[in-house]
Amino acid sequence: xxxxxxxxxxxxxxxxxxxxxxxxxxxxxxxxxxxxxxxxxxxxxxxxxxxxxxxxxxxxxxxxxxxxxxxxxxxxxxxxxxxxxxxxxxxxxxxxxxxxxxxxxxxxxxxxxxxxxxxxxxxxxxxxxxxxxxxxxxxxxxxxxxxxxxxxxxxxxxxxxxxxxxxxxxxxxxxxxxxxxxxxxxxxxxxxxxxxxxxxxx
Amino acid sequence: xxxxxxxxxxxxxxxxxxxxxxxxxxxxxxxxxxxxxxxxxxxxxxxxxxxxxxxxxxxxxxxxxxxxxxxxxxxxxxxxxxxxxxxxxxxxxxxxxxxxxxxxxxxxxxxxxxxxxxxxxxxxxxxxxxxxxxxxxxxxxxxxxxxxxxxxxxxxxxxxxxxxxxxxxxxxxxxxxxxxxxxxxxxxxxxxxxxxxxxxxxxxxxxxxxxxxxxxxxxxxxxxxxxxxxxxxxxxxxxxxxxxxxxxxxxxxxxxxxxxxxxxxxxxxxxxxxxxxxxxxxxxxxxxxxxxxxxxxxxxxxxxxxxxxxxxxxxxxxxxxxxxxxxxxxxxxxxxxxxxxxxxxxxxxxxxxxxxxxxxxxxxxxxxxxxxxxxxxxxxxxxxxxxxxxxxxxxxxxxxxxxxxxxxxxxxxxxxxxxxxxxxxxxxxxxxxxxxxxxxxxxxxxxxxxxxxxxxxxxxxxxxxxxxxxxxxxxxxxxxxxxxxxxxxxxxxxxxxxxxxxxxxxxxxxxxxxxxxxxxxxxxxxxxxxxxxxxxxxxxxxxxxxxxxxxxxxxxxxxxxxxxxxxxxxxxxxxxx
Numbered sequence: 131x132x133x134x135x136x137x138x139x140x141x142x143x144x145x146x147x148x149x150x151x152x153x154x155x156x157x158x159x160x161x162x163x164x165x166x167x168x169x170x171x172x173x174x175x176x177x178x179x180x181x182x183x184x185x186x187x188x189x190x191x192x193x194x195x196x197x198x199x200x201x202x203x204x205x206x207x208x209x210x211x212x213x214x215x216x217x218x219x220x221x222x223x224x225x226x227x228x229x230x231x232x233x234x235x236x237x238x239x240x241x242x243x244x245x246x247x248x249x250x251x252x253x254x255x256x257x258x259x260x261x262x263x264x265x266x267x268x269x270x271x272x273x274x275x276x277x278x279x280x281x282x283x284x285x286x287x288x289x290x291x292x293x294x295x296x297x298x299x300x301x302x303x304x305x306x307x308x309x310x311x312x313x314x315x316x317x318x319x320x321x322x323x324x325x326x327x328x329x330x331x332x
Numbered sequence: 333x334x335x336x337x338x339x340x341x342x343x344x345x346x347x348x349x350x351x352x353x354x355x356x357x358x359x360x361x362x363x364x365x366x367x368x369x370x371x372x373x374x375x376x377x378x379x380x381x382x383x384x385x386x387x388x389x390x391x392x393x394x395x396x397x398x399x400x401x402x403x404x405x406x407x408x409x410x411x412x413x414x415x416x417x418x419x420x421x422x423x424x425x426x427x428x429x430x431x432x433x434x435x436x437x438x439x440x441x442x443x444x445x446x447x448x449x450x451x452x453x454x455x456x457x458x459x460x461x462x463x464x465x466x467x468x469x470x471x472x473x474x475x476x477x478x479x480x481x482x483x484x485x486x487x488x489x490x491x492x493x494x495x496x497x498x499x500x501x502x503x504x505x506x507x508x509x510x511x512x513x514x515x516x517x518x519x520x521x522x523x524x525x526x527x528x529x530x531x532x533x534x535x536x537x538x539x540x541x542x543x544x545x546x547x548x549x550x551x552x553x554x555x556x557x558x559x560x561x562x563x564x565x566x567x568x569x570x571x572x573x574x575x576x577x578x579x580x581x582x583x584x585x586x587x588x589x590x591x592x593x594x595x596x597x598x599x600x601x602x603x604x605x606x607x608x609x610x611x612x613x614x615x616x617x618x619x620x621x622x623x624x625x626x627x628x629x630x631x632x633x634x635x636x637x638x639x640x641x642x643x644x645x646x647x648x649x650x651x652x653x654x655x656x657x658x659x660x661x662x663x664x665x666x667x668x669x670x671x672x673x674x675x676x677x678x679x680x681x682x683x684x685x686x687x688x689x690x691x692x693x694x695x696x697x698x699x700x701x702x703x704x705x706x707x708x709x710x711x712x713x714x715x716x717x718x719x720x721x722x723x724x725x726x727x728x729x730x731x732x733x734x735x736x737x738x739x740x741x742x743x744x745x746x747x748x749x750x751x752x753x754x755x756x757x758x759x760x761x762x763x764x765x766x767x768x769x770x771x772x773x774x775x776x777x778x779x780x781x782x783x784x785x786x787x788x789x790x791x792x793x794x795x796x797x798x799x800x801x802x803x804x805x806x807x808x809x810x811x812x813x814x815x816x817x818x819x820x821x822x823x824x825x826x827x828x829x830x831x832x833x834x835x836x837x838x839x840x841x842x843x844x845x846x847x848x849x850x851x852x853x854x855x856x857x858x859x860x861x862x863x864x865x866x867x868x869x870x871x872x873x874x875x876x877x878x879x880x881x882x883x884x885x886x887x888x889x890x891x892x893x894x895x896x897x898x899x900x901x902x903x904x905x906x907x908x909x
Contacts, residue, residue, distance in 0.1 A: 265583075
C-alpha cells in the first residue's frame with residue numbers, strides 16, 4: 131500500500147480508525163433550512179413593514195379569523211412525526227406507518243383549512259392578491275408557507291408509499307429523519323407566520 | 333520545477349482510468365458531459381461557461397466605452413446604452429464571477445479534502461444546469477423579449493433594478509421579466525451549490541483531516557457558501573415579489589397602494605453587498621494557496637486567516653445600507669452603517685498583512701500565477717481604501733452614483749477578484765489539463781492586463797470626482813470629461829487584448845503545451861498527489877493526512893509539519909492519551 135504510511139500523528143497517537151464525520155444529509159438539510167429561513171425572513175419583513183400601510187380595500191382586522199384549530203393540527207404533526215421516527219428506530223414498521231400516515235392526514239387537514247380560509251376571503255370578502263397591499267403580502271407569505279407544506283406532503287407521501295410497498299427498510303432511518311427535519315421546519319415557520327399575520331398583524 | 337519524484341499516494345497516476353480511454357464519437361463525448369455528475373467535469377463546464385460570458389460581457393463593456401469616447405456621441409442610442417450597462421452588470425456578476433468561483437470550488441474542494449466527489453453529485457449537476465439556464469434565459473431576451481417595443485428588448489433597468497422603474501407602468505414588455513426569472517433560476521443553482529460546498533467540507537474530509545487541518549481554500553468556500561445561502565436567498569425572495577407585482581398585479585413596490593419602493597433597495601442590497609464577499613472569498617482562497625507555494629513558506633497565521641474570514645462573513649451581512657446613504661435614513665442608521673463598513677477593514681487588513689508576512693523572507697518565484705497574486709494584493713488594498721473613503725457618509729453624499737463609485741467597485745471586482753481568478757487559472761491549469769500554460773504568453777497577458785487595468789480604472793476615479801454620474805449615455809463637450817473618458821476607453825481596449833491573449837493561451841496550451849506531470853509547482857496540498865488530470869473519483873485509496881500540508885510531509889519525511897494542536901481538533905478525532 132503506497133498510501134501515506136503513518137496512521138499515527140506526530141505525537142504517536144493513532145488516528146481513530148473509526149473516522150466519523152457528520153451525516154451529509156443532516157448538514158445539507160440544515161443548510162437548506164438556513165437558506166429557506168432567509169427567504170421567509172424577507173417575506174416576513176415585507177409583511178411586518180407593510181402592516182397598516184394598505185390604503186384601501188379590506189383590512190386584516192375585518193376579514194381574518196384566528197386559525198386556532200388549524201394551528202393545533204399542524205403543530206401536532208411535529209409530534210406524530212417524532213413518534214413515527216421512534217417507531218422506525220425500534221423497527222416497528224406497523225406503528226411507523228400509522229404515525230406517519232397520521233402526520234400526512236394532519237398536514238392535509240391544515241391545507242384544507244387554508245383552502246377554506248382563502249375561499250372565504252376570495253368569494254365573500256373579495257380579497258385577492260391584487261386587491262390591495264394587504265392582499266399581496268398576506269397571500270404571498272401564507273402561500274409561501276402553504277407551498278412548503280405541499281412539498282413536504284409530497285415527500286411524506288412518497289415515504290409512505292415506500293413503507294406500504296415494503297421498500298422502506300430500517301437502514302433508511304437516517305433519510306427519514308432528514309426529511310423529518312424539513313417537516314419540523316415547516317411546522318415551526320407556521321408559528322412565526324401565525325404570530326405575524328394573525329396576532330401582530332390583526 | 334520538474335515533476336517531483338515522490339510516490340503518489342495510492343499510485344493513482346498509474347492505475348487511474350484516463351478520460352481518453354472512455355472517449356467515443358463526439359456525440360458520445362458530448363452526451364457524457366451533459367449527463368455527468370462528476371465534480372471535475374462540472375467545474376470545467378462552470379469555468380468555460382463563465383469565460384464565454386466574460387467575452388460577451390466584455391463586448392458590452394467595450395460598446396459602453398466606445399459610446400463614451402466622444403462627447404455627444406451617437407454610436408448607440410440611449411435605450412441601447414441602458415440595455416448594455418444592465419446586461420454588462422448582470423452578466424458579469426451572475427454569469428461570469430459566480431460561475432467562475434463555483435467552478436474553481438467544484439474542481440478543487442473535493443480534491444483538496446481527499447474526497448472522491450462532492451457530497452451531493454446530482455444536486456451539483458442540477459445546480460450547474462440551473463445556472464446555465466439562467467444565463468440563457470437572460471440572453472434569450474435579446475430575441476424573445478417581444479413586448480410593446482417589439483423584438484429584442486433586453487433588460488434596461490440597471491443591474492440593481494430599482495423600483496418603481498421595474499413596475500409594469502414604467503417597464504413595458506417582458507424584458508424585466510426575463511431579468512427577474514433569470515436571476516430566480518440561477519439563484520436556485522447558487523443556493524444548491526452552496527449547500528453542497530458546506531456538506532462537502534463538513535462531511536467528506538479524508539481521514540485525519542480535522543477542520544483545522546483543512547486547507548484554507550475549502551475553509552473560505554465554507555464562508556462563501558454561508559454567505560450565499562444567507563444573501564442569495566433574500567434576492568430570490570425579492571425577485572419573487574417583483575414577479576408577483578408584475579404578473580399577478582401585486583403591490584409590494586407600488587407606492588400608490590401603500591407599498592414601498594425603498595424596501596426593494598434594502599432587499600437588493602441585503603443581497604448585493606454580501607455578494608461582493610461571496611466573490612472575494614474565493615479570491616482570498618486562491619491567494620491562500622498560490623502565495624505560500626511560490627514563496628516556499630507555509631501560510632502565515634492560519635488560525636488568524638480562518639478567524640478573519642469568518643469575521644468578514646459576519647460583518648458583511650450588516651453593511652448593506654452604505655449603498656443607500658442618499659436615500660435619507662436616520663443619523664443613527666447612517667452612523668451604524670458607516671461604522672460597520674469601516675469594521676470590515678480590520679479583518680481584511682489582517683489578511684493582507686498575513687499574505688505579506690507569508691512572502692516576507694520567502695524564496696519568491698515570480699510565475700505568472702504569482703504575478704497575478706501580487707497584483708491582487710496591491711490593487712485590492714487600493715480598492716479597500718476607496719471603499720473606506722466611500723463609507724464616510726458626508727463624503728459619500730457627494731460621490732454617490734458617480735464614476736468614483738464605478739471605479740471603486742471595478743477595482744474590487746477586476747483588480748481584486750478577476751486578478752486572483754486569473755492567477756488561479758495559471759496555477760491549476762496544469763492540474764486540470766495535464767499541460768502547462770505558456771509562461772511567455774502569460775507574462776504578456778499579465779503586463780497588458782495590469783497596464784490596461786490601471787489606465788482604465790485609476791483614471792476613472794477622476795471624472796467621478798469631477799461630477800460625472802454613472803449610467804449616462806453621453807455628455808456635453810464643455811464638461812471637461814472628454815480626455816479622461818478617452819483614456820479610460822483606451823485602457824478598456826488594452827484589457828480586452830490581454831483577455832484575448834489569455835483565451836489564445838488556453839486554447840494553444842491545451843493542444844501544444846508542455847506536459848505538466850502531477851506536481852509541476854512543487855506544491856503541498858492533496859490535489860497535486862493525483863495525476864494531471866486526476867482520474868475519475870480522484871483517489872483510488874483514500875488518503876490519510878496528519879497536517880495542513882500532506883504533500884510536504886511526504887516529500888520531507890524527516891522534517892514534517894508541526895502537528896495541529898489537539899485543542900483545535902474536531903469531532904471524531906479523539907486520540908487515546
